[in-house]
Amino acid sequence: GSGSTGTAAGEGRTDIVVAHTAEPTNLDFTTTSGAAIPQALMENVYESLVRIDQNGEVQPALADSWELSDDRLTYTFALDPDATFSNGDPVTAEDVKFSYERVVSDEWTNALGAKMDIIDSIETPDEHTVAITLERPSNSWLFELASLVGAVFSPDGVDDLANTAVGSGPYEVESFTRGQELVFAKRDDYAGSNPGDLETVTFRYFADAVAAANALKSGQVDVIGNLQAPELTEEFEADDATQVIEGTTNGEVVLSMNNAEGLFSDQRVREAVLHGIDEQAVLDTAWGGKGTLIGGMVPPTDPYYEDLTDVWPTDVEKARELIDEAGAEGESFTFTVPSLPYAQASAEIVAAQLKEIGLNAQIETQEFPAVWIEQTMTEKSYDMSVVNHAEARDILTVFGEGYYTGYDSSRIEDTALAADEGTEEEYTEGMKDVARTITEDAAAGFLFLFPNLIVADAGVTGLPENMVSDAFAIAQLGWSEG
Amino acid sequence: MAALLNRLLQFLLTVWAATVVVFALMQVLPGNAAQVAAGLHATPEDVARIEAEFGLDRPLPVQYLDWVAGMLRGDFGVSYVTHAPITPLIADSIQVTLILVVTSMAVALLLAVPLGSIAALLRGKPLGALLSGLSQVGVAVPNFLAAILLVMLFSLGLGWFPSSGWQAPIEGMGGFLSHLVLPVFALALVQAAILTRYVRSAVLEVLREDFLRTARAKGRTAWSALLTHGLRNAAIPVVTVAGVQLATLLVGAVVVEQVFVLPGIGSELIRAVQNRDLLTVQAIVMVLVVMVLVLNLLIDLLYSVLDPRVRSGA
Amino acid sequence: MQTSAPLLTVSDLTIGTRARTLVEPLSFSIGAGERVGLIGESGSGKSLTSSAVMGLLAPELSAAGSVELAGEDGNLLDLDERALARLRGRRMGMVFQEPMSALNPLMRVGAQVAEVMTLHGTARGAAAMSRAVDLLDQVRLPDPAQAARAYPHQLSGGQRQRVMLAMALANSPDLLVADEPTTALDVTVQAAVLDLIDEQIAARGTGLLFITHDLAVVARVCERVLVMHSGRVVEQGTVEQIFTDPQHAYTRGLLAASDLSATDARGRLFTIRTASEYGGPLAQQERPTGQAAPGSQDPGEDRDRLARHGEDPAAADEPAPGDGSAMRDRSVPGDESVPEDGLAPEDGPPTGGPPTGDLPTGDLPTGDRSAEEEAPVPADEAASGTGPRPLIEVRGLTKTYVRRAGLLRRQEVLALRGIDVSVRPGGRLGVVGESGSGKTTLLSILAGLLPATAGTVRVGDVEVDPRDTAGLSAMRRDLQVVFQDPFASLDPRMTTREIVTEPLRSQGVGHAERAARAAEVIEAVGLDAEALGRYPHQFSGGQRQRISIARALVCRPRILVADEPVSALDVSVRAQVLNLLSDLVDEYGLTLVFVSHDLGVVRHLCDEVVVMRAGEVVEAGPVDAVYDRPQEEYTRALVAATPTLAGALARS
């Protein structure tokens, strides 16, 4: 913006301020769900044995290297011998074992911990070696390990996880002012592979996207982690002092329909909905055209991505026919929309499009997270909803058994299991199959893939093009020279 | 003295009644706190365990007494959601709100007293009509609109002040003040408009008072009579209104806090509500209610300082 | 009395708004040490005149002409606020009517007095303060040092008025303007304040401009009088001239109406209309009543009417030479039956006839009461207690008000301390006493509006008890109340018909019957039937009081209880209403309980009187006995303090 400080101010700076929208309520993702905590802490403060790079590849993190046994059940990780926790303790195999056993214990209440249920046993042959044996072969597990379930804790550092984070990452939490900001300080004793550039990184939280944009314009923040007001990108693009990065995330904006009950248990009605919706129009109006049409539950950064946008082409005539066939003409249903900008925006336009095909959506806004999670997600008392499923590789969760989509998961279970246990090739193919089945079953609408819309001072470097993991890694960030 | 004791007793009774009301109100809050704390994929057992951990399974009277006893020690407990003690959170945020609101009110009064007096004295003249017209319009402007306009003009446009954020005074006076200016004016301008109207009518009222005529009969000019005898009398109704406004602003500032991303108590309340942070909501509501009650008490006391008639209980 | 160069010379003073003249050109002068009274009814322009002299006119008003003060150059009206401010408080002092609102409630009294001196530099700091205490002592405030530290609300009305006086006199001004300085005060307090003014200005040689509507007061204080009517001075002269030989009809009217001891041939008070019969307070004794030429105009009404039509009121006010025939014509009943609002004349024709002859009685029955009960009982019989059982009997009546000043504090006010009162059937009992003595409280208990703390009240056969609804409603068929304030006692949102018939509604009287009775009673109080459709604000004060009397009479009570029904009224209207009451009491054979702080009114209307003080009955007995031979010190003081024209003139 015109009032910004411009690139010049970036010279020689050793700190950076990043604006984010969703704020962590505390620092403990083991008991608190939500994307904000891992976004801030993973890879920066906590590390797993592995991490995901920009291309979606698994890369070493705390583990220098690993080997997979021939039966594809046992992973043997060689830990970085120099790794230390921010309290000075070295990172040992015992710590890893402690951490991962803790995930499946009662201490963890974050339901994502279930991803580690597959572990059969953890051995620590020596101080720097960990051998993890799975119950069955799994292609996805290593990938999952890069997420928060793989975070390695110091046994001395878990007393007050909500307020103090002791991790092995390149940064430590210098201060945490709830609702306002999280300040990271670079660790001088960090010996790992991804040391940070900047001395201080501040995450500042803005519930309101416009306030964040204003803050960037007036030079109070340097980066907006993900601009939630896409209409403003044009303005920033036109401004030489700012740069705009448009990439992808793992977040599929899913138009969920209750497959198990009510109006949408009838597949014809779901199909009608998918024919009736013009995803491009939704994307254009709701999110300023920023984002990608995917047609399925898999982002392009995943190995098993396939463009499924042509499965349900927009065809109002067809949709009307299907509605007719199902006898759903003029039916009313409740469209429970979480109180989130993209969701409310999408819902309005979707509702209007559904009206065209003879379905009457009664939009009911539900507060997010509290009410939406309880009523729509947990109690599943809903007909249609829309939400961004932001976690990486979450297709099997969202369409898994007992999830709020109500999808008949038996239709993909076997394929998915086989894929997971099979070779890498089989995995890719199998998962493609799963994704296509889900789309073809009209299990849900896939409105668009949430964009990674980063706006930053033109001098900031190392901004991630795509958000492939749950973390917003800050170690790469820096200021361009000159 | 008896009147003072009496007023204090009444205050304490009201505070007690408020604790009951607030506690009862919180019991009807849907969105089970334990459920929210347990997270997306929690099982009923998880929820039950968390309930037990937070003591939510105890009988209500026990929970109430426990809560009140805690408050008496200045301890609002530990949030189920943030896992952090609530008291420091409230202490920090109320401080922000108080600074914001009190400064705004002071600025508003500084604007309103002269403007309102002029508007009253020049009633029927163009300037007087202009001032009262402006104050009418000012009252009709929502303060968040004022806030947005101020940001556009002075932050994004002229770049004089930051558009958002807060800096505590100890981190540097300059930063503190520059962050304070816009929110204070966003609140103060609208408040000044409201108060100007009250000052104007209080001054008009006082201008009709016989004792002003007496003062002139004693040899004061009209202006000096107003300054020496009138304004203090006019202050009494204005103080009441300013007090009520101040009380309203404690929560009312939330809109401006949101626009400027200030960590005030109103913003904390909204955040706590969104997170279904029951204990924090309860604590903040209680603190706000008590502050309003304290404010009312202070106004009453101030009244008796200002007005000897009230002092002697006549 | 007037000495060489006048102190204050007012010539051709005109006051008005941009659109209207409120005070016609008037001229007068006050010599040094001279005491001049300005009298006239409400709204005649007295206050405007005094404000103009002081330069204190409201900003929307303007004055023309000239006001000159000896020793100052030029016209005061031309001076700016600053120059005037230098004169006010130093050379000209002023005392205002309302002692509460004229003092700054937030400032200690001593400081307010000292301010006058510091402002003009006549004394400074501690000296001003001690001088203020001196002044408070001079105006006889008890414990002046203590009083100086008090706030206005901690002083009584009389004390506050003394403070005002101390302020006005602090710099020994040459001119003191007093605008109704005693109207808000009790008679005894009023007497003390008047004495004080007398004394203080005599000592300082101050010229006095004294404004009041009370003729007796002005006669007592002043040497010269200006009579104002409708914005002009209609007459001026010495007190004696004006009060013994008034030239202007209006002056005569004022004089006649304020004299409660004079009555016309029918034993009725003079009103401005009947004033021409009146011979004046001194002449009255010699002059046989009812002999004067009848039928003078009522300038008050003329003024109202003309003002409404925007005509020059002067025309009507010009004293017609020798009360010519033209004027007499105007007073012919047929002609007068359509005065101001098209209502019937407020009084019966003044001439001839038996006392009740031309009162429209309609067919108002007196119920089934025995003739014996109705017959007035000789006063001495009631007093000696040998008469029939009293109709109203109050025994040991005690009333304690509890003021709750919050949760802890209780404040008890002993309003009645065990009093005994009885009224025989057909009796007319007056209750007098200073403000706060418990008169209204007694009345409210009597009417069942308030519970008694102890003691009994019997009305007829009913023991009055506010909780006994049945008993009360029986009692209220017999007893009705007329209230003090003609403005406050009528619901502004009801028509006269609704007001008058309200007592009937609760008795379940049918629609037709209600209409008939309303018409009847409204006629009985001398109003047109057409008045029934109007709202209270469309009536004058006197007419409103008639409506409330009509309401009290509509259910044909035996007892009429009246709480200061005339204290809010102008003298001439007061006379009309008192006359009406007398007539109705006679006509209906009513038993009357009449509360007033005005001894004259009670003397005129009642045959017995109860004197109250601080919740106790000080003295009771037949009116003449109590007034002429008071037994108690308090009664004596009360009687002595009541100013009467005759008394004042006799003194001067």
Place this chain on the structure above:
Amino acid sequence: MSGGRTVRKADLTLVTGGVLVGIVVLLALVSFVWTPYDYAAPQPQDRLEGMSAAHLFGTDRYGRDTLTWIMMGARITLLVGLVAVAIALVVGVPLGVLAGMTRVRWLSGFIMRGSDLLLAFPALLLAIVFSAVFGPGTGPAMCALGIAAIPAFARVARSGTMQIMSREFVAAARTANRSTWAIALTHVLPNIGGLVVVQASVAFALSVLAEAGLSFLGLGTQPPTPSWGRMLQESQQFLGTAPELAIFPGVFIAVAVLGFNLLGDGLRDRLDPTLRGRE
């Protein structure tokens, strides 16, 4: 004469207020029979068109006609005001009258202490708590605003009642044997009506402002129902590109509030001549 001038000035206030409120009411009423476009039908091809002959006030990011939305928003604005004022009126006035009339001391004490207690819960606080309890929405918002306004109405009604009760015409009615009920209905209510009407218009203005604020916070009227406050909130990111999106709801909020305030002032001057000149 000054009286005459003030009356005319009061009437000017009254008329101005009446006209402004009339505009809002008219918009709302017309919206029931006609709006330029369907408020719920986005026209993506027309999005952010700016002011034009086809769309007098422009279109929003969904291509919806802003004028239509302003008209529909007027409904919600008036609804919120009406319901909030009605709640406060229906509960507050009888309580106030009761407290002012009753001779049972503890009852009036109880009512007034209760109202003091309620006074400690400012409208916005109550609205936030309500939005937590019942979920955000127009209903909870207007209920909260109404409840929070009860004490003000109770106070006005009580002091008015006490004033009326001390008037002699009430004593006269009692000596006329009128029941307490009859006195309340025939004397007290009509006479405090003016005060209550004035209070109502002030409360109306306050509710309109508060609802706008709540909608701005996302705690008021929820999509898809049109609301001026939310329009303003949503227009924020277009301030640079399409300022008319913010201008119109902003102006209309101000018009409504100003209208009701002026109406209240004018009515007060009209109904109570002793208050003339105050504001």
